[in-house]
Amino acid sequence: QVQLVESGGGLVQAGGSLRLSCTCSGRTFSSYGLGWFRQAPGKEREFVAVISKTGGLILYKDSVKGRFTISRDNAKNTLYLQMNILKPEDTAVYYCAASEKYSGLVVPSLYDYWGQGTQVTVSS
DSSP, X not given: OOOEEEEOOEEEETTOOEEEEEEEOSSOGGGXXXXXXXXXXXXXXXXXXXXXXXXXXXXXXXXXXXXXXXXXXXXXXXXXXXXXSOOGGGOEEEEEEEESSOSSOOOGGGOOEEOOOEEEEXXX
């Protein structure tokens, strides 16, 4: 049973920074494609950033490029999302996700495991 637990969300002013973490139980963390997704009220879940098993392939949503950085530490079974220059439109619940079969894909339905989510609120 794979469990993902996010942390690091909170309330921050526009222009501020947050670092999200996602710890993963299980011994095969390094074999998963991983991603961060977010969902704002009344909107569909959307991809934010994804990273391949080795970290060699990284993709970002256009609106977060240059501000967010995804990374993974396979030795610590942890996925990170460094978020800088935050904007009010970044406000959402952020989820980490893991895929056993796929790597580097941006479609939420292709991910097998999800965390419970962490709220990020950016005030203007």
